[in-house]
Amino acid sequence: MMLSDNVFPVCNYPDVVIETGQGSWVTDTQGRHYLDLNSGQFCAVAGHSSPVLRKALMRSLETIQDTHTGMLSAAALQGLKDLGEISGFANPHSILLTTGSEATEFALRYAKHLKEKDGVLALDVGYHGITHGVAGYSMSRARVRPPLPLSFAAPAPLNRDFSNPDSYDYSSELESLREIVEQNSRHIAAFILEPVISGGGMFALPPGYLYEAVKLCRENDIFVIYDECQTGVGRLGDWFSYTGGELPEPDFVVAGKSLGLGIPVSSVTANRDTVDLEKITLGHFSSHQNEGFSGLIVSECVNWIRQDxxxxxxxxxxxxxxxxxxxxxxxxxxxxxxxxxxxxxxxxxxxxxxxxxxxxxxxxxxxxxxxxxxxxxxxxxxxxxxxxxxxxxxxxxxxxxxxxxxxxxxx
CATH class of the missing domain: 3.90.1150.10 (Aspartate Aminotransferase, domain 1)
Incomplete structure (x- = not known):
């Protein structure tokens, strides 16, 4: 059987089919071994065939697999509590979802709802997901059909002198951001960004730029959303990019990948110090939001990182x-x-x-x-x-x- 017999051709798949994985290694159907230092698609952070994940899944199989959207389980509540504790926010409120794309869509949906504005500002080389909405605010925005209105792209401050990161002069990019905000603040509900731009070349955003950008957004009634699907839940050596104290807090933080230990789990956490959730009048009903198995996986993930x-x-x-x-x-x-x-x-x-x-x-x-x-x-x-x-x-x-x-x- 050829790969092309059954697979939708959306990637250039190599002629290698993976059969098993253990830790940092995977084995193909021919018995050849490969060192995987990307933890799958950056998701299997406890390693392949992880006993940490196995424990959470077994507990889920022995308790409950699915609850209807309008009902919470004890496992989901515990996972939300653990997620809030690592968020760094004094008063966090969270939701558990599936993929990073779903979570960024959720964050933008509620940012627009709460601000009663329709536009989104993002960096020109940022990436926030593959669904139509967030793709329209990502580096792929030019290929989205139809193009999204009120999608504003600011030039990212890309310091290519990695030997001296503190020397970078981001004044030009900051001025461009300021011009976009001042001319369009009545339209822009949120500024979404990756603290480390990954697909666009693995560039960490300068802390000074972020402090100025967050201040600018606060002054112009714009939410700040950190897309930490890659950087969050331990990847940088802190729970999130900002919990180590080097970066300003956002209004919303989106997590994914690491959070699910290889299973599709994502989240959005709102900072109640800056987000007034009492104004919400818009419901959200997704088949797998706040699932018990998601809560169990999140709790196991957080506890494992802490204990070890x-x-x-x-x-x-x-x-x-x-x-x-x-x-x-x-x-x-x-x-x-x-x-x-x-x-x-x-x-x-x-x-x-x-x-x-x-x-x-x-x-x-x-x-x-x-x-x-x-x-x-x-x-x-x-x-x-x-x-x-x-x-x-x-x-x-x-x-x-x-x-x-x-x-x-x-x-």
Whole structure:
């Protein structure tokens, strides 16, 4: 049977079919093993076939699998409580959903409802999901049909000098943001952003820019939404990008991926200090919102990270891994960067385009031959690495050795 016999052709699938996974490793139907330092699609953060996830799912199978939309379970309430505790908000209120796209749609839906405005501001290279609405506010906005009205794109402050991140002058991007806000504040309900722009090239937004942007939004009656589907729930070595104190708090934070340990679970948490939920008159009815199994998974995830002190490990081991990448002396390792378990390097200094896509595709194909599952972003220019939270230092060293062997294919 060919892959093309049954699969909708939305990706360039390699001729590899995965059968099993354990920890940081997966095995295909031919018995070949691959080191997966992207934790699936950045979701299986306790590793493949995780006993942490298994425990939550077994509890769900032994209690209840589904409740109707207008009813809450004890498991969902506990998961919402645990989620609120890690949010960093003094007075958090949350909802459990499925995918990140659903969660960002929810956050924008209620931002528009509460502000009684229809527009959304986002960064030009941000990514917030694949559904029609959030895709219209993402880097793919030009391909959305029909195009969304009142979709405002501001230039992202992309500091390419990763050796000196504090030196970046973001005044031009901030001025552009200010012009958009001042001219369109009567339309804009929310400013949605990724604290680390992932698909657009793995750039951390400068803290100073974010403080000024949040202040500007507060002055112009605009909500700030952090899309932390990738950065949240421990990925950077803190619960969220802002809980370490380096960034300002948002009005809403969206979480996903890590939150579900590999199962589709996402969330939106509102900061009641800045969001008046008493004004809500709009209902929301989704088949799997506030499910008991979602609450169980969230609680297991939070408890596991706490009890194992995973945040400290992610900070320390992530720094060690970054140093390994920085020590590689090869022209295809440009600007290694990152924080915690969210890292990247550029394959080339060329501007993204057709040639960089071809290079990225070839690099990923050759990586499979070396037993590495890798992904490129930024139109093939950038390789991103988001390991599971149990990845060992020995597995990082194994990755480096396989990467060096991979480089020989490009000599």
């Amino acid at each position: 002190d995973r945040l400290t490990y992610i900070r320390d081991a992530g720094q060690d891994f970054l140093r390994m990448l920085q020590a590689l002396n090869h022209p295809m390792v440009n600007a290694p960067r990152g924080k915690g378990f969210m890292l990247a390097f550029d394959l080339t200094d060329d501007e993204p385009g057709g040639e960089t896509i071809a290079l990225g595709n070839r690099f990923v194909e050759e990586a499979l031959k070396q037993g590495l599952l890798m992904q490129h972003c930024n139109y093939g220019r950038t390789i991103r690495i988001l390991p599971n939270y149990n990845t060992t230092r020995e597995e990082f060293r194994d990755f480096i050795q396989r990467l060096e062997a991979l480089f020989n294919e490009f000599e």
